[in-house]
Amino acid sequence: MKNLFYLFLAVVVISCNMTLESGDGSIVISEDGIEQRTSEYAIVIHGGAGTIKKENMTPELEQQYNEKLTEAVKAGHIILKNGGDAMDAVEASIRIMEDSPLFNSGKGAVFTHDGINSLDASFMDGKTLNAGAVAGVTTVKNPISLARKVMTDSDHVLLSGAGGDAFAKVLQDPNIEIVPNSYFYTENRYQSLQRVLKREAEKTAQNDKKVAQLELEDPFIKDSKYGTVGCVALDKNGNIAAGTSTGGMTNKKYGRIGDSPIIGSGTYANNATCGVSSTGHGEYFIRAQVAYDISALMEYKNLSLEQATEEVIQKKLVNLGGTGGIVALDHLGNVSMEFNTAGMYRATMNDKDELIVGMYKE
């Protein structure tokens, strides 16, 4: 019943453009002219954007998403409430989504063309502008934790392929659990790949291109490009952290890397401006520099978080032909959940324990 209540709340509260400002929705200026936070701390998560429509959803599945999004956002929120670090909150929330087969990350990741699961993740600390990321790892249960370790325990930002797995092994950290690739198998995602491969073979047979036509959209679930999880948090000390984790595209080939492990495209955090985690058709998010561009618009053009996210997701990205969305929050605790697809799995909580969970546009 509690979960159904949250779902009801989500449908009622969230307006069309999906931007929420916590508290009374405006920046408070104190008597001495200093901007005050609308929320002392805040967290926002997404579980992917795409053609998420109520008519395609069963009540049971709706409830499962609702419960898991609530569990994930609360896991980070309690850390922030207790005065913990934004980075710990981001990692905790994302790990819960990675461990759930509902999302295209960790357990539940989509399959590559070669029938394996290959995972990407990135992590950024808005205080130091330090960052870490992995692309194409296949044996790490929680890639978000490995991305954080790349940031703290290596001189590098981005490790790839078997190298990422080797680094994970060397760490010998109980938090970085090594699993066989078969751990990531889910029947659902495997059948998705089979449908896509079938359609690809049909298309390629009709095609005389030298490079085989890559079929990337699952004709059944229609959102094989979009499932990704992410989180942004602001802690009581004013530190912002952001992270993103994904299995990429169903049927991805040729070692394709999307935007999720790319700092500035999939993930960005800067205490001076905002934190952002992206989800969508990654190639467009790279070309449009989505995550950093939101920060740049705030820093250089003095746009609000709401204005900056709307400009990038509804205008610049649309002009390029890109679909997807972001979750973001600024240094004042304002939250944005902006997307140009039919839906985006998302949730947010503020310092008043207010929880919002959403899936659809309206």
Add this chain to the structure above:
Amino acid sequence: MKNLFYLFLAVVVISCNMTLESGDGSIVISEDGIEQRTSEYAIVIHGGAGTIKKENMTPELEQQYNEKLTEAVKAGHIILKNGGDAMDAVEASIRIMEDSPLFNSGKGAVFTHDGINSLDASFMDGKTLNAGAVAGVTTVKNPISLARKVMTDSDHVLLSGAGGDAFAKVLQDPNIEIVPNSYFYTENRYQSLQRVLKREAEKTAQNDKKVAQLELEDPFIKDSKYGTVGCVALDKNGNIAAGTSTGGMTNKKYGRIGDSPIIGSGTYANNATCGVSSTGHGEYFIRAQVAYDISALMEYKNLSLEQATEEVIQKKLVNLGGTGGIVALDHLGNVSMEFNTAGMYRATMNDKDELIVGMYKE
């Protein structure tokens, strides 16, 4: 003699901050208030930044660098002069540097920890904001041409590892020559790796860290982090293109990917603002979003190319602790070659056939 003349010219002409504006150095405003180009077309290249000092250089080596930089910049320049496309100019110039063992890209690439050569490149079209890149390919003679093919012949932006090599093979394009990894071997770079490995072993023996201390700086040449080649061109139609190609860091491990194949960090191009190619300590260039940030400062804060490149390379990057440089040009034909290291191999030509070649700071 001609080459010595160019070298002399370089030393005389290039001022300390290394920013060159072609023509009379200022933007020309016509009577109707429209900005006019200072050069109808222009090209600028780099061959890496680092501790390049006259006292470490022999006259013979100086001449070799001078000749090769001149050959590379002229190869692109003649294409632009004949009305050709900026993308063709960028590819032609970079291929010449990739084929030369003087630079850390293609033939002459540094060795990874595992004793192979692993190549990264990226390419961007400022007209469409389309982009392509490869990371960690090991069998493609000219990675810059493969990056361009990823842009034009795939739905993706970034392909990695063996997947990039597989894509190259499928193309069956005479312009994408497949070579054994041994093609990239040079004695010089191999000895660099041996020296670095020796120093790493010594350091690791003194160290109790779980993750072995990675030794990345060659104690002899001191610039193992910095060798990379890149090019930016503006053609007569006002189109800007940019590209970057590298062998990465000597002794790189764990599938490390630097900034060179990352759009927005290593390479960026946008007809509305500028094109940029980076060279330096890649991790910092990713965290600082160097290439896109220069464009954002021009677009959002109306900075000139000179102001934007100086802001990013001399202030923002320095504040993070990052070393390296960029070459860039804007839509008006102004050129910038900005670096915060002792030197950067570089050259530029404009529509008056003026050639400048430089290596050192002063």
